[in-house]
Amino acid sequence: MSKSYKENQPISAKNFMDEFRRYQKGSVSRRHFLGITGLGTAMAVLGTAVPGLATRDAHAFGDVGNKMILSTWPNYHNPVNIEEFTKTTGVNIQVNAFGSNEEMLAKLQAGGAGWDVFVPTNYTLSTYVELGLIQELDLSRIPNYDPNTQNPTFAGPATINGKVYAIPKNWGTTGFVLNTDKIKSGPKSWKDFFDVTMGAGSGHTIVHDYQLTTIGAALCALGFSFNSVDQGELAQAEKLLIASKPHLFAITSDYQPGMRSGDAWMSICWTGDGKQLHTDMPEMSYVVASDGGELWSDFYAVPTDAPHLDAAYAFLNYMQDPYIQARDFESHGYPTSDSRVDAMLPADIVNDPILYPAKELMSGLEFGAAKTLTDPGRAEVIARFKSA
Amino acid sequence: MTGSKKGLWLTTALLAPTTLWFLVMLILPLVVVVIFSFGDRAPTGGYAAAFTFDQYANLASRLKAFTNTLTYAPLGTLMTLLVAYPLAYYLAVKVDERWKLLLLVLVIVPFWTSLLIRTYAWIFILGGRGIPSLLAMIGFEDVRLINTSGAVLVGMIYGYLPLMVFPIFVSLEKLDKRLLEASSDLGGSPFRTFIQVTLPLSMPGMVTGCMLVFILLMGEFLIPAFLGGGKIFFIGNALVDLFLQSRNWPFGSALAVTLVIIMLVMVTLYMRLTTGSKTERDQSVM
Amino acid sequence: MRFYSIAVYLFLYVPIGIIILFSFNSGRHASDFQGLSLKWYGKALSNPFVLEALTSSLIIAFSAALLSSIMGTTAALALQRMKGPVKALFDGLIYVSIMIPGIVIGIATLIALVTVFDLMNPLLASLWPEGEKPLRLSLGYASVIAAHTLFTMSLVILLVRARIEGMDRSLIEASQDLYATPAQTFRLITLPQIFPAILAGFLLSFTFSFDDFIISFFVAGPNTTLPIYVFSSIRRGITPEVNAIGTMVLGVSLFLLVAVQLLLRSKNKQKTNIVASNSSGE
Numbered sequence: 032m033s034k035s036y037k038e039n040q041p042i043s044a045k046n047f048m049d050e051f052r053r054y055q056k057g058s059v060s061r062r063h064f065l066g067i068t069g070l071g072t073a074m075a076v077l078g079t080a081v082p083g084l085a086t087r088d089a090h091a092f093g094d095v096g097n098k099m100i101l102s103t104w105p106n107y108h109n110p111v112n113i114e115e116f117t118k119t120t121g122v123n124i125q126v127n128a129f130g131s132n133e134e135m136l137a138k139l140q141a142g143g144a145g146w147d148v149f150v151p152t153n154y155t156l157s158t159y160v161e162l163g164l165i166q167e168l169d170l171s172r173i174p175n176y177d178p179n180t181q182n183p184t185f186a187g188p189a190t191i192n193g194k195v196y197a198i199p200k201n202w203g204t205t206g207f208v209l210n211t212d213k214i215k216s217g218p219k220s221w222k223d224f225f226d227v228t229m230g231a232g233s234g235h236t237i238v239h240d241y242q243l244t245t246i247g248a249a250l251c252a253l254g255f256s257f258n259s260v261d262q263g264e265l266a267q268a269e270k271l272l273i274a275s276k277p278h279l280f281a282i283t284s285d286y287q288p289g290m291r292s293g294d295a296w297m298s299i300c301w302t303g304d305g306k307q308l309h310t311d312m313p314e315m316s317y318v319v320a321s322d323g324g325e326l327w328s329d330f331y332a333v334p335t336d337a338p339h340l341d342a343a344y345a346f347l348n349y350m351q352d353p354y355i356q357a358r359d360f361e362s363h364g365y366p367t368s369d370s371r372v373d374a375m376l377p378a379d380i381v382n383d384p385i386l387y388p389a390k391e392l393m394s395g396l397e398f399g400a401a402k403t404l405t406d407p408g409r410a411e412v413i414a415r416f417k418s419a
Numbered sequence: 420m421t422g423s424k425k426g427l428w429l430t431t432a433l434l435a436p437t438t439l440w441f442l443v444m445l446i447l448p449l450v451v452v453v454i455f456s457f458g459d460r461a462p463t464g465g466y467a468a469a470f471t472f473d474q475y476a477n478l479a480s481r482l483k484a485f486t487n488t489l490t491y492a493p494l495g496t497l498m499t500l501l502v503a504y505p506l507a508y509y510l511a512v513k514v515d516e517r518w519k520l521l522l523l524v525l526v527i528v529p530f531w532t533s534l535l536i537r538t539y540a541w542i543f544i545l546g547g548r549g550i551p552s553l554l555a556m557i558g559f560e561d562v563r564l565i566n567t568s569g570a571v572l573v574g575m576i577y578g579y580l581p582l583m584v585f586p587i588f589v590s591l592e593k594l595d596k597r598l599l600e601a602s603s604d605l606g607g608s609p610f611r612t613f614i615q616v617t618l619p620l621s622m623p624g625m626v627t628g629c630m631l632v633f634i635l636l637m638g639e640f641l642i643p644a645f646l647g648g649g650k651i652f653f654i655g656n657a658l659v660d661l662f663l664q665s666r667n668w669p670f671g672s673a674l675a676v677t678l679v680i681i682m683l684v685m686v687t688l689y690m691r692l693t694t695g696s697k698t699e700r701d702q703s704v705m
Numbered sequence: 706m707r708f709y710s711i712a713v714y715l716f717l718y719v720p721i722g723i724i725i726l727f728s729f730n731s732g733r734h735a736s737d738f739q740g741l742s743l744k745w746y747g748k749a750l751s752n753p754f755v756l757e758a759l760t761s762s763l764i765i766a767f768s769a770a771l772l773s774s775i776m777g778t779t780a781a782l783a784l785q786r787m788k789g790p791v792k793a794l795f796d797g798l799i800y801v802s803i804m805i806p807g808i809v810i811g812i813a814t815l816i817a818l819v820t821v822f823d824l825m826n827p828l829l830a831s832l833w834p835e836g837e838k839p840l841r842l843s844l845g846y847a848s849v850i851a852a853h854t855l856f857t858m859s860l861v862i863l864l865v866r867a868r869i870e871g872m873d874r875s876l877i878e879a880s881q882d883l884y885a886t887p888a889q890t891f892r893l894i895t896l897p898q899i900f901p902a903i904l905a906g907f908l909l910s911f912t913f914s915f916d917d918f919i920i921s922f923f924v925a926g927p928n929t930t931l932p933i934y935v936f937s938s939i940r941r942g943i944t945p946e947v948n949a950i951g952t953m954v955l956g957v958s959l960f961l962l963v964a965v966q967l968l969l970r971s972k973n974k975q976k977t978n979i980v981a982s983n984s985s986g987e
Contacts, residue, residue: 098753100927105941125754125929128941133664140465140666142819142843145927162463234563240649242664281566281648285940289648292547294565338927405463410665411480417660418484418652426786433783434795436776437858441798444855448813451820466816502713509710522710524962529717531958532724533916535935536951540720543727580717638806640919645939655808655919662812662923672816675809686804 095122099342102127102135102149104329105285106304107201109362116349122342130284131241132404139164139334146334147343150200153188153328154243154399160191165332167194172344175351177371185328185368197330198347201365203302204388204396205244205325208286212314213296220322221252225275227297233278237286237298242413243399244299244325245272245282251323258400265412272416282417290315306364306385317385319392326396328368449679456672464666474673481674484657489681491568491643491653492636495575496629502576503583503628508617510584511591512599523588527581538574538645545570545646566648574642579635583628590624591617626693630686637682654678721955728948745945746953755950758934765846765921765930766914769853774907776854777861778899784862785869799859807856811923814852818844818924844926852920857910861903868902869895 105128117123127146129135132155138144140162151159159165170176176198178186189197207224211217213235218227225248228236238245247257249268259265280295289295290308300308305317331350333343349355353371360367360376366386367373373381380386403409459469478485510522529537543549545564554562564570594617602612640655652660654674661671728746732739749755784795822842833839872895880890918932925933931950938947 123753126941127937130940131664133666137464137663137666140463141662141815142822142926158463240664276650279648279650280563281650283649288546294547294551294563407460407665407667410464410667414657414660414665414667415480417649418481418657430783430786433779437780437795437862440776440851440855440858441795441802444814444851445798445802447821448810448817451817452809452813455816466820502716505706505709506713509706513706525714526717528955528959528962529721530916531912532721532951532955533918533932533935535918535932535939536724536947537720539939539947540723543723544720577716577720580713634804634806638808638919640808655806658808658812662815668816671812675812679805679809682804682806683801 095120095341095345096339097121098123098125099147099339099346100125100127100145101346102129102138102144102146104128104150105130106287106307107150107363107365109359111362112350112355112359116346120342120345120349122339122345124346128285130239131243133242133410136164136404142336144334145338147337147339148331148333148346150329151197151332152399153185153330154401155404156188156197156330156332157191157401158404159332160196164335165196166335166337167196168198168333168347169344170195173198173348173351175348175353177369180370182368182370188328189330197332198351199368200329200331200350201303201360201363201367202326202328203365203386204319204393205247205299205301205327206305206317206319207248207297208290208300208305208308208315208317209297210290210293210295210312210314211316218297219318219320221248221320221324222322224248224297224299224320225252225271228275229278232296235280235294235296236275236278237281237283237289237295238272238275238279239284239286239299240282240417241284242409243403245416246409246412247323247325247399248299248320251320254322257323257325257397258403260402260406260408262408265408269412269416272412273419276416276419301365302386303364306383309385310364319388319396321392321395324396326393326398329365452672452675455669456676458669458672460667460669464668466668469669474670475677477670478673478677481654481657484652484654485681487643487651488637488639488653488655491571491575491651492633492639495572495579495636496633498572499576499579499583499632500625500629503580504587504621504625507584507587507624508591508621511588511594512596512617526584530581534578534641537577538642541570541574541577542645545573565646566650568647568651570646571643571651574646575636575639578642579632582631582635586627586631587621587624590621594620622693630689633689634682634686637678724948725952725955727945728952730945730948733944745949749946749949749953752946754929755931755934755946758929758931761846761925761928762915762931765849765853766911768846768850769857769914770907770911772850772854773857773861773910774903777858777906778865778903780858781862781865781869781899782895785866799862802855802859803863807917807919810852810855811920814848814920815844815923818848844924845928848924848926849921849928849930852924853910853914853917857906857913860909860913861906864902864906864909865899868899872898 099122101124103126107128108126113124113126129138132152135149135151136155136158139146139149139159151165156165170178178195181199185202186199189195189199207218207221209218209227214227214232216223216227216231218224224236238248246265246268249271250259250264251257253264253267253271255261255264255268259268281289283289286295286298286300287304287308290298291312300317302317305315308315309317331347333340333347337343350359351369353369353375356367356369356372357375359365360372360380364386455466456474457470457472459467459471459473461467506526510519510526514522542565545551547565550564551562598616598620599612602616603609607615638655639653640659643651643653643656644659658671658674658678661667661674727738729741729743730738731742731744780795784792787795822844825842826839829842830839876894876898877890880894885893916932917930918936921930921933922936929937931954935947935950938944
């Protein structure tokens with residue numbers, strides 16, 4: 032496969048020449064070329080061993096300090112990428128995992144979080160900008176980012192009032208995952224999800240500790256919009272959630288451990304986590320609900336008071352490299368909005384129905400709405416549900 | 420008299436740093452929390468100045484967190500006491516002097532790994548790959564232990580056992596063994612000796628231990644969060660949630676104020692009830 | 706009763722055993738065991754964030770313990786000379802500071818400090834000399850140390866006061882009769898007698914501060930202490946690195962315990978020797 036991006040896979044002479052021509056034509060980046068051919072690794076090794084031979088990329092990293100803090104979601108990065116970044120730049124990354132956008136916002140709002148890069152979701156960006164919590168990005172410091180190869184559906188929310196505040200990470204859907212060995216009835220919708228929870232699967236369902244997805248799922252099950260902030264609709268959703276609470280296994284956004292250990296049979300789930308579970312345990316099946324759900328895209332953003340700005344830019348640039356993105360995708364199963372990455376992916380991934388759901392399913396999904404982030408009604412519903 | 424003036428000056432100087440600390444780190448935060456508890460939630464979260472009783476009016480929506488806390492904390496304290504007492508008794512009365520110290524130290528050693536890590540170990544033990552998988556081998560399929568109230572109680576006992584063992588051990592240790600002998604010489608059955616001699620004498624230790632454990636359990640957050648799967652909510656969890664998810668500072672403040680008042684009332688009552696059993700002296704041991 | 710005690714010890718140690726066992730796991734996930742390896746120890750020790758968290762925890766715990774031993778002791782000495790409403794007020798404050806749950810202290814301190822800083826920072830900036838970067842107050846080591854010290858200081862006061870009350874007054878009187886200055890009396894008589902309580906207070910304070918999660922979680926700002934690091938590791942999917950950290954901390958504490966024990970034992974021996982020679986001399 033000429034388009035293989037897998038690391039350390041030997042490349043044939045013909046493929047090498049193909050890639051070299053693509054590079055000369057300018058259709059792929061230098062870094063992509065180096066990555067694909069394995070020359071990148073060789074150069075990096077040489078570069079660190081012989082200072083005089085340091086590549087331009089290594090120079091671009093320059094002295095960017097030795098640490099940065101990344102706040103992100105569970106199971107959302109290829110550890111190989113993180114380790115390689117540390118090796119090539121000397122920057123150690125502390126990864127903090129969060130289970131909801133609200134939690135990230137709360138931490139930033141309280142001040143002095145000390146984060147350098149974090150991963151907010153599309154619908155939160157406008158609020159962050161309004162509150163002055165994230166900074167405009169200097170795209171000249173992220174040469175690997177190419178706005179022209181981005182799918183505007185997913186990348187769009189990053190541009191606010193003509194300024195770019197974030198760069199796309201991945202996108203996906205919010206559906207649910209189920210263990211088909213345990214649940215045989217084949218639930219297809221959120222309505223089925225709650226029926227099974229309160230029926231045959233009682234005691235084995237996980238919902239997120241996250242207002243958007245958990246309230247959203249209940250709203251969809253009742254036939255309302257995923258994003259509703261209507262008081263009457265929210266009250267009904269709350270009733271459904273509280274009724275299902277005794278039948279839940281847990282309320283947590285880190286649902287993989289529970290699913291893997293067999294304690295939980297069904298969980299609200301994001302695409303890539305569904306893919307990860309399915310890959311390791313074929314009985315795990317990811318479902319995009321027929322009665323709605325979420326379509327989302329996540330971004331890398333930099334807090335206004337990021338203490339290690341140079342490291343943050345180095346990281347953003349590194350993560351925008353199509354080769355690195357592809358390697359991330361391979362590990363966590365979340366598609367990117369960058370067409371350069373798609374071009375590098377093997378056919379079985381591009382045609383994966385988990386990752387790229389059918390059109391008719393996609394059309395029922397909604398992007399999260401900014402109002403849900405700050406709506407006091409939704410905040411209270413999820414809080415009352417948890418303390419019920 | 421210059422002497423007493425000098426004494427007063429010295430006393431003031433000795434107390435000055437502590438006074439400063441109480442002012443800045445205790446009184447100021449409590450005052451701010453009380454003020455905030457009468458405020459409003461800002462549109463994007465946080466605090467907006469106001470004077471309203473809305474937050475207190477909303478307390479009923481966290482009723483379950485209150486009832487949970489007020490059930491689990493006394494229950495957990497009682498169970499810890501029941502588990503700890505025989506051990507403390509054994510250590511204080513039965514064990515040979517040579518081993519006493521070692522065995523006592525072994526009770527605290529687990530305390531030196533972080534509560535977080537110890538609680539995490541229980542997630543594994545009670546989770547699907549722990550005890551339930553062993554039970555499955557002998558034919559009990561699909562037993563669920565993790566994320567149940569039982570799991571939370573086990574975590575509570577495990578977390579605070581040493582705090583209960585120690586004070587009881589100390590008061591039993593002080594117990595004059597000749598009293599026990601005298602009681603049995605006078606024909607008291609071991610049971611009667613225990614009820615009439617040992618138990619009353621170990622009362623101060625029990626009082627102290629229960630208070631320590633109870634206070635800690637009332638503010639507990641980690642154990643229900645980890646072993647209750649986010650389903651069993653204490654006031655502590657509701658508080659963390661309000662500050663770290665809903666960003667509703669005023670309501671969180673009202674909840675905090677209420678928790679503190681409940682605790683003040685309960686602990687004061689408890690101490691009133693238990694004075695007379697030499698609480699005073701034992702408290703200073705704590 | 707012996708069997709019961711053995712059962713309780715098992716209850717106490719099975720989780721510890723599991724933590725230690727999994728620290729030698731060569732696999733990536735803490736929950737399935739794949740073989741023995743020391744690699745997570747290496748990883749933990751070469752991870753700058755672990756070392757930084759450890760350093761923070763040590764600095765914070767040591768400072769809090771030191772501050773509270775000093776302030777707690779001076780306060781206990783002062784309170785012992787006092788009577789009346791002022792003393793009652795202090796007793797009340799001590800009682801409240803011990804009783805308030807850590808979570809409330811954490812939250813209250815956070816919102817109070819954030820509010821005060823928001824008021825102070827613009828003021829500081831306006832007063833600051835032109836052209837220089839003004840001092841900005843923010844959450845950090847100081848706020849954690851201060852918040853921990855509130856609780857541990859009260860703990861030390863209680864311990865030291867108990868000791869003072871149990872102290873032999875006749876020695877002090879004797880010392881005064883012999884025209885020793887108050888400073889001399891304190892140094893030669895009072896301090897040695899209350900020292901064990903101060904030491905116990907120091908150690909308790911250190912332990913409390915080192916293991917505290919919830920207060921630090923709210924007021925540490927960007928700093929990470931060891932418990933905060935462990936908490937975020939658990940949330941992002943625990944690796945055996947955390948077990949390795951726990952095992953190492955346990956090992957070091959055990960080592961210190963044994964060392965202190967040996968030290969005390971040799972000291973005790975000296976003491977008993979002296980007592981023995983004294984009584985034989987009579």
